[in-house]
Amino acid sequence: MSDAVPDVARAEIVGAVRRALAKHGYARLTTKKVAAESEKSEAFFFYHYDTKDDLVVAFLDWATERSAERLAAIDSDDPVTRLFVACDVLVGDYEDEDDRGINVAMMELLSHAPHDEAFHDRLSAYKRSVIDELAAIVSLGIESGAFRDVDPEATAAYLLMTADGTTGAVMALGMTDVGEKVRERLFDYLTSTVLADGVSPPAAFA
Amino acid sequence: MSDAVPDVARAEIVGAVRRALAKHGYARLTTKKVAAESEKSEAFFFYHYDTKDDLVVAFLDWATERSAERLAAIDSDDPVTRLFVACDVLVGDYEDEDDRGINVAMMELLSHAPHDEAFHDRLSAYKRSVIDELAAIVSLGIESGAFRDVDPEATAAYLLMTADGTTGAVMALGMTDVGEKVRERLFDYLTSTVLADGVSPPAAFA
DNA sequence: ATGTGTTGAGTAAGTACTTAGTCAGATCGT
DNA sequence: ACGATCTGACTAAGTACTTACTCAACACAT
Numbered sequence: 001m002s003d004a005v006p007d008v009a010r011a012e013i014v015g016a017v018r019r020a021l022a023k024h025g026y027a028r029l030t031t032k033k034v035a036a037e038s039e040k041s042e043a044f045f046f047y048h049y050d051t052k053d054d055l056v057v058a059f060l061d062w063a064t065e066r067s068a069e070r071l072a073a074i075d076s077d078d079p080v081t082r083l084f085v086a087c088d089v090l091v092g093d094y095e096d097e098d099d100r101g102i103n104v105a106m107m108e109l110l111s112h113a114p115h116d117e118a119f120h121d122r123l124s125a126y127k128r129s130v131i132d133e134l135a136a137i138v139s140l141g142i143e144s145g146a147f148r149d150v151d152p153e154a155t156a157a158y159l160l161m162t163a164d165g166t167t168g169a170v171m172a173l174g175m176t177d178v179g180e181k182v183r184e185r186l187f188d189y190l191t192s193t194v195l196a197d198g199v200s201p202p203a204a205f206a
Numbered sequence: 207m208s209d210a211v212p213d214v215a216r217a218e219i220v221g222a223v224r225r226a227l228a229k230h231g232y233a234r235l236t237t238k239k240v241a242a243e244s245e246k247s248e249a250f251f252f253y254h255y256d257t258k259d260d261l262v263v264a265f266l267d268w269a270t271e272r273s274a275e276r277l278a279a280i281d282s283d284d285p286v287t288r289l290f291v292a293c294d295v296l297v298g299d300y301e302d303e304d305d306r307g308i309n310v311a312m313m314e315l316l317s318h319a320p321h322d323e324a325f326h327d328r329l330s331a332y333k334r335s336v337i338d339e340l341a342a343i344v345s346l347g348i349e350s351g352a353f354r355d356v357d358p359e360a361t362a363a364y365l366l367m368t369a370d371g372t373t374g375a376v377m378a379l380g381m382t383d384v385g386e387k388v389r390e391r392l393f394d395y396l397t398s399t400v401l402a403d404g405v406s407p408p409a410a411f412a
Numbered sequence: 413a414t415g416t417g418t419t420g421a422g423t424a425a426g427t428a429c430t431t432a433g434t435c436a437g438a439t440c441g442t
Numbered sequence: 443a444c445g446a447t448c449t450g451a452c453t454a455a456g457t458a459c460t461t462a463c464t465c466a467a468c469a470c471a472t
Contacts, residue, residue, distance in 0.1 A: 009451085025321040027233040027314075031428060041453045048451090081435060103322055108233075113378045115231040124379045133383070157384045158368070158391035165371030172319045173330045178337070178363045185364035193398065197402035215417090237462060247419050254417095283464060418469080427460065432453105439448075 005014045005048045008059060012038055013045060022101030026056070026108040056109070057118050063106055064126040071133050079141030083190060084205045086134060089136040090163035090182055094170050130158045138194070148201050155194065162186055214266060218244055218371030219251060223265040232262070262315070263324045267311055270332040274410045277339055285347030289396060290411045292340060296369035297389055300376050309377045323348055336338040337362045344400070352405050361400060 005013075016038035024033055031052050035042035049055050074085050093099050106123075113120040134156035141147030162182070170179035191201050211219075222244035228237055237258050241248040255261050281289050299305050310328075319326040339363035347353030368388070376385035397407050 004450090018273065025318050027318050028321065030426085032426090042428095043453055043455095047453090050429095052428065054433085104317060107374075108314065108317035110374060111310060111317050112231050112233050112351065114310055115234065120379060124381060127375055127379065127381065127384075149337040151387075152385040154391055157387045161371035161375060161384070161388045162364070163371065164374055165367035168313075168316060168370055168374065168447085169333055169367060172316050173326060175330060175333065178367070179334075179355075181360040181363045182367045183299050185360055189395065189399070193395070212417095236460080238460085248462095249419055249464085250417085256463095258462060336437090414459105414472085416469100416471085418465085419465105420468105421465090423464080425463105427463080428458100429456080430457070431455090433455105435451090437449090437451105440446080442444090442446105 005058075009044075009048050012040065013055060013173075014059050016040075016045075017055050018063075018102065018105070020148075021056075021059065021108075026105065026112060029056070031055070038132060039042055039151055041071065048049060050105045053116070053118065057122070059066055060106070060119065060122050063102055064122060067106075068101075068126065068129060068133075071130065078146075078202075079137055080146050080195065081196070081202045082134060082137050083134075083141065083147075084202050087123040087186055087190065088162060088183075088205075090130070090160060090167075090177070091186070092163075092167045092171065094176060094179060100171050101168050107168055107172060127160070129161055134159055141194070146196055147194050148196050150194060159186070159190075209217060209249045209266075214237050214299070215254050218246065219254060219261060222246075222251075223261050224269075224290070224308065224311070224337050227262075227265065227311040227314075228304075229236065231309065231316060235262070259322070259324065261350075263328070266315055266325065266328050268311070269308055271310075272330055272341075273312075274332065274335060277336065284352075284408075285343055285350055288354050289340075289347065289400070290408050291345060292392065293365055293369060293396065294389075294411075296366060296373075297392070298334070298373045298377065300373075300382060300385060306377050309373050309384055313374055313378060333366070336366055340365055347400070352402055353400050354402050356400060359383045365392070365396075 016034050019037040020029055020034040022136065023037070024030075031042055031045060034045060034055060038044075045055055049058065061099075066149055070089055071086060074082050074089070076082050076085065092103050109116075109119050110123050113123050131153065135152040138147060138152040138155050142149055142152070163186075165183045166186075169175045187201060187205050195201065225243040226235055226240040229243070230236075235258075237248055237251060237273050240251060240261060245355055246251075251261055255264065276295055277292060280288050280295070282288050282291065297308050315322075315325050316329050325387050335361065341358040344356065344358040346352060348355055348358070369392070372385055372388045373390075375381045393411050395405060401407065
């Protein structure tokens with residue numbers, strides 16, 4: 001669909017937007033700064049995309065796709081493992097600088113979503129899909145008897161909101177101590193409230 | 207401290223910045239748009255504050271103070287009631303348009319915090335103070351025997367992160383259904399994990 | 413008269429986006 | 443085979459406009 005932009009050009013553009021966002025933030029983003037993050041000229045970006053906003057949307061599409069793929073890539077048949085790993089992925093890795101930049105950028109676009117329809121549409125679709133994905137894991141666990149009979153949708157939403165809030169404080173403000181504590185509580189919650197009696201968390205999340 | 211700006215002028219300025227942020231977002235905020243939200247001229251704002259950023263910081267100071275006051279204003283001696291009401295306040299009221307605008311604006315400033323030291327300093331101090339406040343309530347509850355022997359700091363951080371994530375998705379994306387579900391789960395969490403055996407939630411939070 | 417508050421009319425430095433053109437390589441008629 | 447022509451990718455140098463911020467001048471209370 002609408003693949004007017006060649007892959008190699010889009011990769012270059014998305015990379016430059018990503019680096020510029022990490023360095024300056026969305027509010028201070030200019031097309032000049034984007035171009036400065038690549039070897040190409042400023043006009044190069046306007047040759048492939050019509051407006052500055054389209055550049056950012058291209059980055060956002062890439063970022064949401066990447067995040068969705070990371071969730072989908074969890075390769076385990078065990079619902080218990082899948083749920084713990086999924087939450088771990090959603091909270092994010094604040095040691096990794098690239099990851100941090102991408103997460104902060106997505107947050108800034110999220111908070112600008114009320115004023116930008118393209119951001120709003122893409123981000124709410126993304127959040128919905130993550131909730132669906134988590135709810136599917138929860139449903140699977142209930143069927144297999146590993147989980148209690150909780151409401152899958154509500155549980156999924158609850159877990160995602162906790163993860164989102166944590167990435168905000170940790171990635172944007174650097175409150176890593178809070179991040180550690182919340183991660184711990186979150187896994188405690190899964191163990192005590194979602195897992196059925198007698199089921200233990202995966203070894204890595206003790 | 208540093209009350210160079212008269213109260214009446216500051217109120218006018220903070221109000222105009224608040225309305226401009228609600229209407230356009232931080233990324234698209236201009237001093238012209240701020241002035242358009244008041245009867246005063248653009249130069250009026252530069253007479254009282256040196257830079258555009260100072261105007262936004264004045265708003266941020268007002269907003270964090272307002273939020274902190276709301277938490278502190280909870281008037282109950284019962285730790286159970288105080289904890290439930292505090293969480294209710296933190297998740298926010300997404301029916302109220304003003305409240306929504308303020309919360310979205312604070313979120314946008316939060317996600318810009320990595321690129322703005324003034325934002326970073328104010329917002330991390332604010333988050334810390336909220337965690338402290340919540341932790342104090344939890345400690346009180348433990349002493350009184352109404353709560354289990356949980357870690358006050360970790361529990362406080364966990365609750366705040368969940369509330370923060372929820373306001374994000376709900377206020378910025380309008381996912382009110384998710385908000386309802388999470389609120390419900392959050393109160394369930396308090397009831398089943400924080401409250402001691404036999405202690406019931408306040409009537410309003412059944 | 414002096415100081416405090418306020419403004420209309422600026423200005424220099426950006427801002428997103430355009431234009432007119434270069435250039436490498438595919439396609440073509442002969 | 444070989445030049446002519448076309449096409450998509452790319453850019454240097456703009457353009458029209460917006461931006462944050464300034465300043466001389468005015469109002470008015472003390």
